[in-house]
Amino acid sequence: MTDTAAPPRLRVLEVSFSRQVWGAELATMALAEPLARRAIDLTLASPPGGDLEEQWRGRGLPFVPLDFPERGGIRGAGSEGRPGPARLAEEVRTTARSVRMIAAAARPFDLVHCNSLWAHLDCALAGRLARRPVVLELYDLVRPGLGRHLLSAAAGLSTTAVAISQAVADIIGPLGARHVRIVPLSVDLDRFGPGPASPELRARLTSAPDAPLVGIVGRIDPEKGVDVLVRAMALLRGPAADAHLAVVGSGALAPAGYPEGVQAEAERLLGDRVRFVGRTTDVPGTLRALDVLVNASVAEPFGLSVLEAQASGVAVIGTRAGGIPDFVHDDDNGLLVERRPESLAAALDRLLTDPATRARLARRGAETAQGRGIEARAEVVADLYRSVASPGRRVGHAVDGARESVA
Numbered sequence: 073m074t075d076t077a078a079p080p081r082l083r084v085l086e087v088s089f090s091r092q093v094w095g096a097e098l099a100t101m102a103l104a105e106p107l108a109r110r111a112i113d114l115t116l117a118s119p120p121g122g123d124l125e126e127q128w129r130g131r132g133l134p135f136v137p138l139d140f141p142e143r144g145g146i147r148g149a150g151s152e153g154r155p156g157p158a159r160l161a162e163e164v165r166t167t168a169r170s171v172r173m174i175a176a177a178a179r180p181f182d183l184v185h186c187n188s189l190w191a192h193l194d195c196a197l198a199g200r201l202a203r204r205p206v207v208l209e210l211y212d213l214v215r216p217g218l219g220r221h222l223l224s225a226a227a228g229l230s231t232t233a234v235a236i237s238q239a240v241a242d243i244i245g246p247l248g249a250r251h252v253r254i255v256p257l258s259v260d261l262d263r264f265g266p267g268p269a270s271p272e273l274r275a276r277l278t279s280a281p282d283a284p285l286v287g288i289v290g291r292i293d294p295e296k297g298v299d300v301l302v303r304a305m306a307l308l309r310g311p312a313a314d315a316h317l318a319v320v321g322s323g324a325l326a327p328a329g330y331p332e333g334v335q336a337e338a339e340r341l342l343g344d345r346v347r348f349v350g351r352t353t354d355v356p357g358t359l360r361a362l363d364v365l366v367n368a369s370v371a372e373p374f375g376l377s378v379l380e381a382q383a384s385g386v387a388v389i390g391t392r393a394g395g396i397p398d399f400v401h402d403d404d405n406g407l408l409v410e411r412r413p414e415s416l417a418a419a420l421d422r423l424l425t426d427p428a429t430r431a432r433l434a435r436r437g438a439e440t441a442q443g444r445g446i447e448a449r450a451e452v453v454a455d456l457y458r459s460v461a462s463p464g465r466r467v468g469h470a471v472d473g474a475r476e477s478v479a
Contacts (some may be wrong), residue, residue, distance in 0.1 A: 082112045082457055085181040087174055087195050088188040089140055091122025095376060096187040096211045099257055104133055106450035112457055114185075117177050118468050135183060138173055141166045143190060167194055174198035182461045183231075196229035205231035205460040213373050213394060220245070227251050231460045233455070234453075236374045237395025253456070256398065257374050259383045259441050266438060269361040273354065273386040277318035277361055279344045284315040285423050287357065287362040289377045290369075292323035292348075297368025297391070297411060299334050303428055304368075304416035306341040312424040317346045320358055359384040363430070364423050368411060371398055381446060382406070382437030387430045389419045399444070405436035410414035418426030 084107075086100055104114050116128045120137035129135055130427035143166060155185060170191075175198040178184050184202075186195035187209040199206030208230045214220045224245040227233040233251045235241035241252045274281045279299075286305065290296050298319055305317050319338070323331025338346045352358050355377075365381035372378075378388050378396055388406040390396035400406040407423070409415040423430045 079111050079458070082183070083181045084112060084114050084457060085136070085178050085184050086114050086116045086118075087138075087177075087184060087186045087191050088116065088118040088124065089143075089191045090188055091119050091124055093123050094129055095374075096209070097124055097127075099376075100185075100187055101127065101131060101133075101448050102258075102260055103453060106132060106446055107454055110319065110450065110454040112454055115181070117174070130438075135341055136177055138177060140173065141169050147372060155318065167197070170194040171197045171201060175202040178202040178204045183207060183457060185209065185457075189214070189223070192226040193229075196226045199231065200229065207231060207456065207460060208233040208458070210235045210244070211373055213240060213371055214243055232456070233261055234456070237393045237398050239371065239398075240373050255449065255452055255456070256395075256444065257376050257379070258374070258444050258446045259379050261383060261442065261445040264356050264359070264380045264383035264441070267360050270357050273323045273357050274361045277320075277347060277349060277358070279347070280314075280316055284312075284363045285318060285361065286315055286364045286366060286420065286424075287318040287320060287358070288366050288368065289320045289358065289381075290367070291325060292334060293317065293326040294330065295370045296321075298417060299337065300411060300413055301366050302334065302338040302341060302346070303413035304420060307343070307413055307417040308424070310421075310425070312421045314423050315345070315363075315420070317342060318358075318362070319346065319348045320350075320352055321401050322351050355380065356384060359386055362386050364389060364420065366416070366420075367391065367396060368416060370411065374398075375400075378406070379441055382434075383441035385434050385438050387423055387434040388437055389416065399440060400437075404433075405440045406433055438461040 088097060092096060107114060115134040115136060117136040117138045118124055119140055125135055126367050171194050174194055178198060181204065183197050183400050184195055184207045185207045186192055189212045192208050197207050208227060210233055214223050220243055227244050228251060230251055230392050232253060234255045235252050236257050238254060241254055278285050288298055292298050308315065335348050359381050365386050365388045367375055367378050367390045369391060373395050375390060375396040378390050378400060381388050388400060390400050390406060390408055391411045392408045397408060400408060402408040407419045409419045
């Protein structure tokens, strides 16, 4: 008989410096169950007492509390210059303590995975200390400077690094580039899919449920471009000017006064054509209630809300920068624009006044999303984990010598 024994279970330590749940943490939690079906068990190591621990434990997943030392940062508040010797020495001591904590926690596991920007270098060093392979998952578009150099060094020290888009991969310099593999984010196709809009939800998002509805989903901060979309909506004329705008998200992390200023400008320019509804616990239902989803960010590392809208059968408009152009192709499965009110207004006018084009882009977007489900990503990640954790593999050796895009 052929030996069909299941592969041994793989134990992965997920390390995060965050107490809160952001996009990277949501993406990791979404993979936990599909990976478990592939004999890979995730355990989270992070600071205790926050939403991340609560949601992780709520899924029945094991948790290791690690009270990491507070990081002062390598720059003083408002400083753009090089760190002083005293600050740099303190950061080195803090890093050493963090590395020892992660290394001690990692020894019972087969490998370490990190998706937390501030923990990447610590995890890479801890993997060397504990003699465990390390996978860094890169989610951030880091500005040029010392931070980017440190990230590149961390990628070079890791066993391999995963970037969620080409734009994220491109920030890694030559030292780390040979370790980088592109594995895009995925969408939960069981949650996000085309379907009828809830009349109750639509009424919450707009004062005119029968009017065309444009939405933007995400944080209200200067990088996300809510103000740009507001000004674009104000430029609309003719039938397109009947459209309403729903702003879904909070301004909790924005500079003081910024969200209030954006809302005041929106209400002055659009009147009752705009609603700020805060965060939602029903993202799939909210997306299905929209006619057009806009992402007006300066540069999204990936743009998951855009992919989720495509999966929901909603036409999308995104900016040309960052990771969105990896999967949104202009006039094929969405529209891509420059981040200017005039460009965005022209795209909105086209979709709001041409139902056939809107329907075509929505249909093609839904086809795109079908090839980017969580199960497909879990298969790629499981193969990657088993490759780096294989016996006899030298820590620090890349999975492959060149970047590889995995759709």
